[in-house]
């Protein structure tokens with residue numbers, strides 16, 4: 001978490017840094033700071049969002065040709081001005097910004113204090129400028145000093161370093177935390193993520209673990225952890241700057257919810273062979289591998305984990321292949337055995353989630369090949385996988401994931417169908433019917449927005465809500481889990497998602513008169529069962545919102561939302577949209593910070 005930026009070139013440095021930080025604010029937003037290197041180091045930092053920093057320095061025009069900036073998500077040290085980055089060495093000539101955690105900072109700090117260094121923050125980060133200062137006193141070569149300092153650090157970090165005596169240069173280093181370099185014409189950039197670079201360039205170099213870059217306006221030189229210069233070739237990204245604007249919507253989240261029909265269309269593009277009613281998945285594992293599998297291991301975190309759960313239900317239903325799904329933070333540490341005839345499926349929007357990456361590496365350590373589903377083609381997950389499905393959601397800016405989730409679900413449908421084709425041949429009526437249904441999805445998703453006004457009114461009516469329940473069976477349970485996560489993370493309403501059949505094993509005790517419940521009823525084969533659950537909660541006085549297909553008329557709630565009819569297997573792709581809208585409008589009713597909810601950050605690149 002945290003976002004870092006850097007710039008060397010002739011543009012007004014301060015505004016390039018602030019602009020870049022705003023594009024990265026989703027990564028952390030409890031304090032921010034910049035340093036511009038002119039005659040001196042001009043340093044500004046402030047608790048709060050980037051707008052607080054901006055109002056403090058608005059109108060300043062600083063001469064300088066290089067600078068670095070930071071937006072923070074606090075780990076070590078409370079969010080305040082002192083702990084905000086950049087941090088300086090004792091001489092005040094060297095400044096650094098850092099994303100990640102320095103795990104051995106206590107030992108290093110003790111040694112540095114012993115040597116006379118004076119610290120002025122509670123952060124783990126501050127050991128780095130003092131360590132480099134110490135090394136610099138031995139060599140007077142900034143690159144060498146950074147290299148030997150970095151080799152003493154343990155943990156995860158992306159660093160950008162600037163020094164008054166080495167003007168017009170930035171040194172950047174990466175171990176685990178992401179760092180991308182942007183290449184311009186006589187100007188160069190660095191950032192934690194691609195959106196900060198898009199207004200200036202689409203030519204990027206992704207720094208790998210252990211690499212160090214010396215960034216000057218006319219060139220970038222890259223070195224390995226031993227200091228040997230290496231050659232890396234830039235890539236061109238297919239995102240553009242318009243994709244990271246709000247496009248007339250009040251919040252990124254609402255824009256991203258509304259982008260879903262198009263995301264489904266883009267993700268399907270090139271993957272359907274309609275005449276033969278087959279899916280094509282050229283980016284996936286080959287058929288002979290798919291045919292010989294005995295197990296699948298899916299791992300992911302948060303919303304991507306819910307997509308994984310959907311994958312498990314669907315894959316097992318369509319192919320019978322036993323599929324395990326586990327949260328990355330649990331999977332990485334579990335003591336267990338693995339089936340060697342297996343495939344790992346790793347799902348991550350950002351492709352940089354620390355626990356997901358660790359789970360991926362755990363699988364690789366067991367020599368299990370990896371198929372990943374990610375929205376960022378240049379991400380660590382993508383680079384470390386054997387096969388990558390690049391979801392075409394475009395940059396997702398709101399912290400709450402919406403369109404990336406839909407793209408992940410759809411990717412898993414394509415994978416499940418491909419698996420079924422490889423294992424039992426292409427002419428299975430269940431799968432060929434699904435292929436037909438898939439092409440209708442973008443239009444059906446668009447039609448769910450007809451419910452938006454009703455959902456807004458429902459949220460207005462429930463604006464004082466503190467507790468909520470979402471219940472469903474089968475794939476509706478998966479949708480309930482994801483809907484509940486959305487409600488919790490952006491509207492701070494405590495919401496419990498339950499497999500409706502579990503209700504009577506405990507949670508039913510919570511259902512009393514006036515309790516608000518959403519009952520999902522899109523699994524046709526389970527309708528009689530869900531009807532019983534409806535009766536159970538109604539009998540205890542709950543008010544029920546029913547979400548169903550047109551053909552479930554016997555289930556009328558106190559409110560009913562009817563989504564367009566599709567296959568039960570595909571219903572999660574439509575049913576989630578009203579729940580995302582409900583979370584959005586609840587958060588709006590409550591005046592919450594929708595795109596940047598409290599305590600969260602978009603990419604969780606620390607453990």
Ligand code: M6R
Pocket residue numbers: 301302303304347348349350351352353356399400401402485489602603604
């Ligand atoms: O980038 P990833 O998909 O790996 O992120 C995983 C989770 O951190 C993410 O889905 C998180 O749960 C979102 N805030 C949910 O909206």
